[in-house]
Amino acid sequence: MAMNQTDVAATRSRPMTAEERKVIMASSAGTVFEWYDFYLYGSLASIIGAQFFTAFPEATRNVFALLAFAAGFIVRPFGALVFGAMGDLIGRKYTFLATILIMGFSTFLVGMLPGYQSWGVAAPIILIALRMAQGLALGGEYGGAAVYVAEHAPPGQRGYFTAFIQTTATIGLLLSLIVILLVQGYINGHYPDQPILDAAGAATMNADGTPAMMKAFNAWGWRIPFLGSIFLLLISLYIRLQMNESPAFKKMKEEGAQSKAPLREAFGQWKNAKIAIIALLGLVAGQAVVWYSGQFxxxxxxxxxxxxxxxxxxxxxxxxxxxxTGGFLFFGSLSDKIGRKPIILAGCLIAAITYFPVFELLTKTANPALYAAHQTPITVTADLDSCSFQFNPTGTAKFTSSCDIAKALLAKSSANYSTVAGTAGQVAEVKIGETVIASYEAGALSGDDAKAAKTAFEKSVNDALTAAGYPLVADKNETVAKAAHFFDIFTGQKLTIIAILTYLIVLVTMVYGPMAAMLVELFPTRIRYSGLSLPYHIGNGWFGGLLPATAFAISAQTGNIYAGLWYAIVVALMTVVIGTLFVPGGTHKKDIFSE
Incomplete structure (x- = not known):
C-alpha cells in the first residue's frame, strides 16, 4: 500500500534502525573495497604504463595506459547485463558474492603479472584482460548495491540511505590513494633507485652517459597495493556472507511475480527501454563526465x-x-526533500559553466611558471596532410612525419601551440617566440642518423622552451606545488589547490549523491537490477571512463591543454537539455514497493 505524506514525513524524521545500519554497512563496506581494487589502476596508470607499454614512445604510452584503464569501463555494460539478469533472477545477495570474487582475484593477479621486459606483448594483453574482468564485476556491483539499500530504506529517506552507496566510489579512491602514499613513502625511503630499462631490458642512459634511474616504488613497489587487496577480498566475503536478501525481492519471489526474462522485459519492451534511454542521456551521461572530470x-x-x-x-x-565526501550525504538527503532531478541537472550545468576558469586557475596556482610560459606564442608550421591525430588506440600506426614528431614533443612538455598550414611536402617548423627550429622526417632516416636527428631536434626545442620560461626540469621548478608529507599542506598555494579540487568534488557530489535513488525509482522491482544497471554503466563506463583518454588526446591534437574539457562540457549540457525535457520529476515521493 502506498504511504501518505504524513507517513512519509514521520519516516523521514525517525532515526536509522540497527538493522538498517547493518544493511548500509554491509553494502557500503564491500563496495568500498571493490572500488578500491578498481581505482588502484587509475591512480597508478602512468607508472603501470611504463611497466607494460615500454615499447611505445612516452606520449603514446600515457594514452595507452589510460586506454587500458578505460578497457575496464568499456565492458562494464556487459557486466551490467550479465549480473543484472542474475540479480533479478536469483537475488541480490548471491550476485554480490560473485562480483566481489571476480574483482578481488583480478586485482591480485595484476600485482603478480610480469612486465613487458619479461613477457613481451603478452604482458599488456593479459593486463587489459584483467582490467576487463574487473569491469565485468563492477558492472554488476553498483546496481546490486543501489537496489539492495534502496529496497531496505524507508520511503522518505531513500536518497539519504543510498547516498552512503554513492560515497563508496570516492572512499574507494581515497583508500587507494592513502595506501599508495603510505607504501610509496616507505618503499622509496628504504630501498634504492632502480635503473630504467627499455623494451629489450637494457638500461637506458642519460645525455651525460649516466644510467637513467627510477624510484623503487615505480620499479616494483606499485605491486604491493594490488597484492594487499587479497586481504580486502577476504573481509568483503565475510561481510557479504552475513547479508540477508532484500525484502522487496523476497516479497516478489513469494508472490511469484519475478520476471522470467528480465533483460528482454527491461530492454525489449519500449515502455521500459524508453526509460533506460532517458536515464542514460538525461541523467547518467552528464553525471559521468562531471564525476570523472572532478576526480580522475x-x-x-x-x-x-x-x-x-x-x-x-x-x-x-x-x-x-x-x-x-560529506556532500554525497548532504545532497542525497536534500533530494528527499526537493527531488533528485533539480540537484543532478544543476550540478551538470554549473560544471559546464565553470570548468574552463577552474582548470585554468588550477594551472596558475599549482605551476605558475608553466602558466606564465603559456603566454609565449608557439606555432607548428607544416603540411597539414602530414599531421596525424596524435594517438592511435590500436598501436598500429607509426607517427614518423615531421609534423607528428614536433607536436608530440610539445605535448609532452605541456606547451600550448597552434598549427599553421605550410606548403605541400614541407618539413615542419616549430617557432617558439622568435626561435625557429626545423623538425625531421623519421621515416627518411635510419640508425645513427635517426638518433642524431632526434637528439638535435629535442635539444633545440627544449632549449627554446627553457628560454621561453617552460619549467622542463622538475627539480629546478621552485614555483610548482610540492608536499613533503601528508600533512604538508599549510601554505597558501597548496590550500588554494585543495580548495579548487574540493570544489570539483562538490560538483561530483551534486550529480552523484541523488543518482542511486533516482535510478531505483525509475524501474519496477521485477526488472530493477537489470533496468538501472545498463544505463548506469553505459554512462559511466563509456561516457565517463573514456573521458581521461579522450580529453588528453583532444588537448594534444589541438595544442591547448584545456581543449579536452570540451568533451565533458558538451556531454553535461546535453544532459541538462534532455533531462529537463524528458526526465520525470517527483520520483522521491514514489512507493517502490507497490510495483
Missing part, C-alpha cells in the same frame, strides 16, 4: 599536464576527497 581527470591533469609530482598530487586530491 583532475588527478591525471595535475600529475601529467601541469607536472606536479605524483606524491604531491595524490596528497592534494586525497585532502579534497576528505573535505568533499
Amino acid at each position: 581527470y583532475a588527478l591525471f591533469y595535475v600529475q601529467n599536464v601541469i607536472k606536479v609530482d605524483s606524491f604531491t598530487a595524490n596528497v592534494l586530491v586525497a585532502w579534497s576527497l576528505i573535505l568533499g
Whole structure:
C-alpha cells in the first residue's frame, strides 16, 4: 500500500534502525573495497604504463595506459547485463558474492603479472584482460548495491540511505590513494633507485652517459597495493556472507511475480527501454563526465599536464576527497526533500559553466611558471596532410612525419601551440617566440642518423622552451606545488589547490549523491537490477571512463591543454537539455514497493 505524506514525513524524521545500519554497512563496506581494487589502476596508470607499454614512445604510452584503464569501463555494460539478469533472477545477495570474487582475484593477479621486459606483448594483453574482468564485476556491483539499500530504506529517506552507496566510489579512491602514499613513502625511503630499462631490458642512459634511474616504488613497489587487496577480498566475503536478501525481492519471489526474462522485459519492451534511454542521456551521461572530470581527470591533469609530482598530487586530491565526501550525504538527503532531478541537472550545468576558469586557475596556482610560459606564442608550421591525430588506440600506426614528431614533443612538455598550414611536402617548423627550429622526417632516416636527428631536434626545442620560461626540469621548478608529507599542506598555494579540487568534488557530489535513488525509482522491482544497471554503466563506463583518454588526446591534437574539457562540457549540457525535457520529476515521493 502506498504511504501518505504524513507517513512519509514521520519516516523521514525517525532515526536509522540497527538493522538498517547493518544493511548500509554491509553494502557500503564491500563496495568500498571493490572500488578500491578498481581505482588502484587509475591512480597508478602512468607508472603501470611504463611497466607494460615500454615499447611505445612516452606520449603514446600515457594514452595507452589510460586506454587500458578505460578497457575496464568499456565492458562494464556487459557486466551490467550479465549480473543484472542474475540479480533479478536469483537475488541480490548471491550476485554480490560473485562480483566481489571476480574483482578481488583480478586485482591480485595484476600485482603478480610480469612486465613487458619479461613477457613481451603478452604482458599488456593479459593486463587489459584483467582490467576487463574487473569491469565485468563492477558492472554488476553498483546496481546490486543501489537496489539492495534502496529496497531496505524507508520511503522518505531513500536518497539519504543510498547516498552512503554513492560515497563508496570516492572512499574507494581515497583508500587507494592513502595506501599508495603510505607504501610509496616507505618503499622509496628504504630501498634504492632502480635503473630504467627499455623494451629489450637494457638500461637506458642519460645525455651525460649516466644510467637513467627510477624510484623503487615505480620499479616494483606499485605491486604491493594490488597484492594487499587479497586481504580486502577476504573481509568483503565475510561481510557479504552475513547479508540477508532484500525484502522487496523476497516479497516478489513469494508472490511469484519475478520476471522470467528480465533483460528482454527491461530492454525489449519500449515502455521500459524508453526509460533506460532517458536515464542514460538525461541523467547518467552528464553525471559521468562531471564525476570523472572532478576526480580522475583532475588527478591525471595535475600529475601529467601541469607536472606536479605524483606524491604531491595524490596528497592534494586525497585532502579534497576528505573535505568533499560529506556532500554525497548532504545532497542525497536534500533530494528527499526537493527531488533528485533539480540537484543532478544543476550540478551538470554549473560544471559546464565553470570548468574552463577552474582548470585554468588550477594551472596558475599549482605551476605558475608553466602558466606564465603559456603566454609565449608557439606555432607548428607544416603540411597539414602530414599531421596525424596524435594517438592511435590500436598501436598500429607509426607517427614518423615531421609534423607528428614536433607536436608530440610539445605535448609532452605541456606547451600550448597552434598549427599553421605550410606548403605541400614541407618539413615542419616549430617557432617558439622568435626561435625557429626545423623538425625531421623519421621515416627518411635510419640508425645513427635517426638518433642524431632526434637528439638535435629535442635539444633545440627544449632549449627554446627553457628560454621561453617552460619549467622542463622538475627539480629546478621552485614555483610548482610540492608536499613533503601528508600533512604538508599549510601554505597558501597548496590550500588554494585543495580548495579548487574540493570544489570539483562538490560538483561530483551534486550529480552523484541523488543518482542511486533516482535510478531505483525509475524501474519496477521485477526488472530493477537489470533496468538501472545498463544505463548506469553505459554512462559511466563509456561516457565517463573514456573521458581521461579522450580529453588528453583532444588537448594534444589541438595544442591547448584545456581543449579536452570540451568533451565533458558538451556531454553535461546535453544532459541538462534532455533531462529537463524528458526526465520525470517527483520520483522521491514514489512507493517502490507497490510495483
